[in-house]
Amino acid sequence: MDLTLSEEHQALKESAAAFVDKEVVPFAAEWDRAEQVDRAIVGKLGRAGLLGLGVPEELGGSGGDMFAYCLAIEELGRGDQAIRGIVSVSLGLVGKSIARFGTPEQQERWLPGICSGEMVGCFGLTEPGVGSDAGNLTTKAVRDGGDYLITGSKQFITNGNWADVALVMARTGGEGGRGVSAFLVPTDSAGFSTTKITDKLGLRGQDTAALHLDAVRVPASAMLGEEGRGFTVAMTALDRGRTSIAASAVGLSTACLDAALDYAASREQFGRTIAGHQLVQQLLVETQVERDAARLLVWRAADLCDRGQPFRAEASAAKYYAAESAVRAANRCLQVFGGYGFVEEYPLAKYLRDARVLTLYEGTTQVQTLLLGRALTGVSAF
Numbered sequence: 001m002d003l004t005l006s007e008e009h010q011a012l013k014e015s016a017a018a019f020v021d022k023e024v025v026p027f028a029a030e031w032d033r034a035e036q037v038d039r040a041i042v043g044k045l046g047r048a049g050l051l052g053l054g055v056p057e058e059l060g061g062s063g064g065d066m067f068a069y070c071l072a073i074e075e076l077g078r079g080d081q082a083i084r085g086i087v088s089v090s091l092g093l094v095g096k097s098i099a100r101f102g103t104p105e106q107q108e109r110w111l112p113g114i115c116s117g118e119m120v121g122c123f124g125l126t127e128p129g130v131g132s133d134a135g136n137l138t139t140k141a142v143r144d145g146g147d148y149l150i151t152g153s154k155q156f157i158t159n160g161n162w163a164d165v166a167l168v169m170a171r172t173g174g175e176g177g178r179g180v181s182a183f184l185v186p187t188d189s190a191g192f193s194t195t196k197i198t199d200k201l202g203l204r205g206q207d208t209a210a211l212h213l214d215a216v217r218v219p220a221s222a223m224l225g226e227e228g229r230g231f232t233v234a235m236t237a238l239d240r241g242r243t244s245i246a247a248s249a250v251g252l253s254t255a256c257l258d259a260a261l262d263y264a265a266s267r268e269q270f271g272r273t274i275a276g277h278q279l280v281q282q283l284l285v286e287t288q289v290e291r292d293a294a295r296l297l298v299w300r301a302a303d304l305c306d307r308g309q310p311f312r313a314e315a316s317a318a319k320y321y322a323a324e325s326a327v328r329a330a331n332r333c334l335q336v337f338g339g340y341g342f343v344e345e346y347p348l349a350k351y352l353r354d355a356r357v358l359t360l361y362e363g364t365t366q367v368q369t370l371l372l373g374r375a376l377t378g379v380s381a382f
């Protein structure tokens with residue numbers, strides 16, 4: 001793997017960084033306090049091409065490969081996890097699934113809007129009673145003539161209140177993952193409603209919702225991919241999703257490190273800046289080395305993906321390590337701030353709150369461990 005960024009990748013990274021520094025970083029703390037990001041950011045992300053990365057231009061996207069997507073996501077993750085999550089879900093899980101599995105009609109209906117930021121997508125896999133064991137989901141889609149009637153609930157759905165389209169995994173028959181199909185459900189359908197989830201530890205500005213589907217009628221043409229292949233649609237999305245969550249975690253570790261380096265260079269104790277104390281240097285260096293190692297795991301998974309090679313285990317390894325190391329980064333860098341790390345006036349408190357979810361969603365650290373264990377030993381411990 002060539003570790004030098006191509007000119008194209010370097011230019012994309014720089015333009016994503018410039019966007020984040022202008023449109024995200026100055027507002028992130030305020031959005032967090034208000035528990036609401038300014039929705040205008042979605043259009044701005046779209047105009048900057050950040051909601052079309054990885055979707056071919058002829059389908060309304062801005063093109064580029066998985067590596068490019070991960071570079072942009074790392075920058076967004078450095079700026080704000082709540083904003084990065086909008087992109088990860090609307091584009092990464094929903095838009096890219098439509099690009100990959102959709103019919104020309106589905107692509108034409110949804111992709112230009114999602115990629116321009118005029119529309120938002122959400123991804124409905126988790127249910128109140130089913131999280132890690134997603135293959136046993138209970139939302140049902142029952143055939144009724146040329147339609148399906150979908151009934152069930154989805155929990156913790158990012159962009160859930162904002163979305164124009166929900167990619168909903170529902171059981172069409174049979175047990176386990178093989179009985180699941182995926183549907184593109186317009187959120188203005190009769191019987192579709194949402195409840196906002198508030199009081200989150202982190203990602204406070206991000207829209208999170210419970211979805212309620214009460215006999216929501218969709219035509220059979222709303223099915224994404226083949227009947228009984230919905231779990232494959234979801235898992236294919238999550239292979240890429242986990243790689244990009246890892247990229248985002250790398251960005252968050254960088255934000256923690258940058259803030260801690262600045263603080264360590266200006267704060268004086270015992271007659272010198274704290275950057276000159278060995279144990280503070282240890283906190284900073286451990287953060288830097290883990291951040292760099294996590295980035296290499298992300299690049300390995302993205303590179304395999306772009307070469308068309310299997311990368312499921314590598315995506316899990318990147319997610320496993322980068323998410324846990326981002327929590328450690330936030331914790332260590334908060335330590336560098338001493339008592340000032342504990343108050344919201346400084347950024348580390350928010351970074352630590354936002355880091356925590358990275359080890360939970362798109363497969364917890366334990367789930368990634370079991371996936372890696374299965375790949376390593378050939379024995380499933382699920």
Ligand SMILES: Cc1cc2nc3c(=O)[nH]c(=O)nc-3n(C[C@H](O)[C@H](O)[C@H](O)COP(=O)(O)OP(=O)(O)OC[C@H]3O[C@@H](n4cnc5c(N)ncnc54)[C@H](O)[C@@H]3O)c2cc1C
Nearest residue numbers: 123124125126130131132156157158360361362363364366
């Ligand atoms: C802010 C936020 C946004 C989210 N966005 C979305 C979204 O957009 N779409 C969506 O579908 N979901 C979303 N989720 C849901 C998320 O993916 C789930 O919360 C996650 O998969 C874990 O499921 P759970 O919460 O039901 O925990 P559970 O599955 O109940 O797990 C509880 C604990 O048990 C452990 N555990 C479970 N099974 C095993 C096992 N076999 N071996 C060892 N340990 C095990 C887990 O690791 C965890 O520690 C979001 C969650 C949050 C918090």
